[in-house]
Amino acid sequence: MATAHIALDRAGKFRKVCGILDQHSYRPSGLIPILQAIQLEYQYLPEEVLTFVATSLDIPPARVFGVATFYAHFALEPKGKHVIRICDGTACHVKQSLPILSAIHQKLGTSEKQKTSGDALFTVETVACLGACGLAPVVVIDEQVYGGMTPERAVALVDDIKMQENATVPQAAAAPVNGETHVH
Amino acid sequence: MRRVILCAGTGCMANGAMKVFERFREEMDRAGLHVVLELRPEAGDRDVRLSKSGCQGFCQMGPLVSVVPDGILYTKVRAEDVPEIVEQTLVGGQVVDRLLYKDPATRKACRGLEDNPFYARQDRRVLRECGFLDPEDIREYILHGGYSAARKAFLEMSPELICKQISASGLRGRGGGGFPTGRKWDAARVQKAATKFVICNGDEGDPGAFMNRSVMEGNPHSVIEGLMIAARAIGAEQTLVYVRAEYPLAVERMKRAVADAEREGILGNNVFGTGLSMKCDVMEGAGAFVCGEETAMIASIEGRRGMPSPKPPFPAQSGLWGKPTIINNVETLAHVPRIINQGPEAFHSIGTPDSPGTKTFALTGHVANTGLVEVPFGTRLREIVLEISGGVTDDNGKLMKNGFKAVQIGGPSGGCLTEAHLDLPLSYDSLRAVGAMVGSGGLVVMNQRTCMVSIARFFMEFTQRESCGKCVLCREGTKQLLALLDDVIEGRADAGTLDLLEKLGRAVQVGSLCGLGKTAPNPVLSTLRHFRKEYEEHIFEKRCRTGRCKALLKPEINAERCKGCGLCIKSCPTGAITGEKKKPHSINPELCIKCGACAKACKLQAVEGV
Numbered sequence: 001m002a003t004a005h006i007a008l009d010r011a012g013k014f015r016k017v018c019g020i021l022d023q024h025s026y027r028p029s030g031l032i033p034i035l036q037a038i039q040l041e042y043q044y045l046p047e048e049v050l051t052f053v054a055t056s057l058d059i060p061p062a063r064v065f066g067v068a069t070f071y072a073h074f075a076l077e078p079k080g081k082h083v084i085r086i087c088d089g090t091a092c093h094v095k096q097s098l099p100i101l102s103a104i105h106q107k108l109g110t111s112e113k114q115k116t117s118g119d120a121l122f123t124v125e126t127v128a129c130l131g132a133c134g135l136a137p138v139v140v141i142d143e144q145v146y147g148g149m150t151p152e153r154a155v156a157l158v159d160d161i162k163m164q165e166n167a168t169v170p171q172a173a174a175a176p177v178n179g180e181t182h183v184h
Numbered sequence: 185m186r187r188v189i190l191c192a193g194t195g196c197m198a199n200g201a202m203k204v205f206e207r208f209r210e211e212m213d214r215a216g217l218h219v220v221l222e223l224r225p226e227a228g229d230r231d232v233r234l235s236k237s238g239c240q241g242f243c244q245m246g247p248l249v250s251v252v253p254d255g256i257l258y259t260k261v262r263a264e265d266v267p268e269i270v271e272q273t274l275v276g277g278q279v280v281d282r283l284l285y286k287d288p289a290t291r292k293a294c295r296g297l298e299d300n301p302f303y304a305r306q307d308r309r310v311l312r313e314c315g316f317l318d319p320e321d322i323r324e325y326i327l328h329g330g331y332s333a334a335r336k337a338f339l340e341m342s343p344e345l346i347c348k349q350i351s352a353s354g355l356r357g358r359g360g361g362g363f364p365t366g367r368k369w370d371a372a373r374v375q376k377a378a379t380k381f382v383i384c385n386g387d388e389g390d391p392g393a394f395m396n397r398s399v400m401e402g403n404p405h406s407v408i409e410g411l412m413i414a415a416r417a418i419g420a421e422q423t424l425v426y427v428r429a430e431y432p433l434a435v436e437r438m439k440r441a442v443a444d445a446e447r448e449g450i451l452g453n454n455v456f457g458t459g460l461s462m463k464c465d466v467m468e469g470a471g472a473f474v475c476g477e478e479t480a481m482i483a484s485i486e487g488r489r490g491m492p493s494p495k496p497p498f499p500a501q502s503g504l505w506g507k508p509t510i511i512n513n514v515e516t517l518a519h520v521p522r523i524i525n526q527g528p529e530a531f532h533s534i535g536t537p538d539s540p541g542t543k544t545f546a547l548t549g550h551v552a553n554t555g556l557v558e559v560p561f562g563t564r565l566r567e568i569v570l571e572i573s574g575g576v577t578d579d580n581g582k583l584m585k586n587g588f589k590a591v592q593i594g595g596p597s598g599g600c601l602t603e604a605h606l607d608l609p610l611s612y613d614s615l616r617a618v619g620a621m622v623g624s625g626g627l628v629v630m631n632q633r634t635c636m637v638s639i640a641r642f643f644m645e646f647t648q649r650e651s652c653g654k655c656v657l658c659r660e661g662t663k664q665l666l667a668l669l670d671d672v673i674e675g676r677a678d679a680g681t682l683d684l685l686e687k688l689g690r691a692v693q694v695g696s697l698c699g700l701g702k703t704a705p706n707p708v709l710s711t712l713r714h715f716r717k718e719y720e721e722h723i724f725e726k727r728c729r730t731g732r733c734k735a736l737l738k739p740e741i742n743a744e745r746c747k748g749c750g751l752c753i754k755s756c757p758t759g760a761i762t763g764e765k766k767k768p769h770s771i772n773p774e775l776c777i778k779c780g781a782c783a784k785a786c787k788l789q790a791v792e793g794v
Binding site for chain 1: 194197199242243388389390428467471472473485488550554579626630642646650
């Protein structure tokens, strides 16, 4: 039963990829927009999907992996349910963005290497600049921009999300971790 | 018709501009005013137009609300303030004083743009329409003369004449290099090829700059119009806008603008009835700073890793898919329609002879007014950094007297300048002479509490991370430069470190292929040049004058102040503090991690040096 379910999921996954490839007429030059569309669908780029894309476009998998690893925007690992991005552009940096980053890391038990928290609820990233320098320092949580941050306010935002998660989803710990269940 | 304009740039949106917009709709309805959301020629008595605009540049004071033609600018408007504005201003014709901007220096309230020190000293040309036009309404752009320059270029001008006019205007690339735009276009024009391309470079990667974002969000049609003129000038039928992935709103607005222009028949198979076709695509970048470099951007568009290739051949000869291609910055293209309409002389009459026109700068960092500034070339740095900025602030945003320490110009490729450079008239060549560059136009002001070695390290970390890895000296050299800077910051450096930094920095400049590597050592070399003393303090005295370099801190308890209360002992996470009750305590430097918890806990300020 379980395997059948996974197999069905996989078929569904590749169907979506095929749709994306169709839209880009299987042109290798569209590799970046193709990967972007796939990431939008799955939140990250699963390995088997990358090889599938390489075969479909008739280019070596090395080229697909090369592109996927070159650009910062692509993630090869699943991300947490909520993505926290701390801007470390020059303007945010001189306004002390790093103490905010370390406060959030400490709060969630994450680090520069281990970007996703153990409960798969949060992924913490830094970005070079969001262009919202007038509001520095800036933190973006799930596409919502928060300006004029302090470590305390940032941690409070994280607390709020945690509280909501606990209230709405009692089994938060069982939140989807692998990409297959991320399809929506 | 009276008009209420809400700034809908990224900054104001983040501060809740959309909530304010919705509230305006409700409250205006309630007050019996007739809300008009679309452009309409005739107007009734009680009609009030409510619209959004692009970034107005005064980001820190957002959300911004302007009332036209009353000439009122309200700042930091919350949804709760809306009923008062509707009642007082829209119905009663009065100004709500408490929502006006107050000049931090004089405490005087400013009614509109004319008496606002942030705007009054600017010369807004590229940005002029950004604060006024609805970026999502092509008809409004057309009504204000939009696409008339493109029409002129297609119907009345030969490609050669367009290139000649752009050359005569003296327009130089606004993206960093400052290459004469007319010459670039002419080089592509003379190429004999059936297919040519024009690319708009909206991959604004410089951390701390957002000029291009604002133009793409605020006036996307001016970029498309510039692209069309460029395409006409070189004989291309395909254009592409490459937008940085971190700017979702800019991507959305550019895509919408292209779709609208297609619908209106401006882009398509028969441009202005000439039978010529013109296509425009919008591509989202994928997060690589190096893709701002022309050849790397071409590789990225072709679906490859964004690695630069040697020039020549220049893209104007052999670019995208081996065809002649020109790549222009967003701001460069946004200048083009005005040059075509008003003539090259009008453009050349402002600015300096070698750098004509105006330039936008993103003014950020420790200043009272952060935001977008457009001034003619030749303006003195002092005017922007100390006057338009409203003054230098401390870390909490309070004004500081004599707080200015340095201004970083040109992002990771630029340099840090000091007080001594403030009277320098801004131009491409004057900045290059002092080891900085205009770059894309980021201006980050730093106060006295900023450690310049750490700033150099910050930029080096950025370029090291963003180096594509093709050239050995860039890939390995930036890594070593970063390690050397870490030595300085963590107290391991010795007398030879500075020489090594300089030598290696120059080697990286010489041994790299593209602009990223060639300019990567600039922040280090310029801080070494202008703030050498600070490096020497770190190395020889093992001291950072700002207290920002943690490894060099030496926390000590002042025995005279300490009353032995034990609060610090309780607060210390590593048990580094010992001492008897009511007797001065001491810190064991072996165990201390310099977290500063003891200094925070102490009520008598007895902990020093942390």
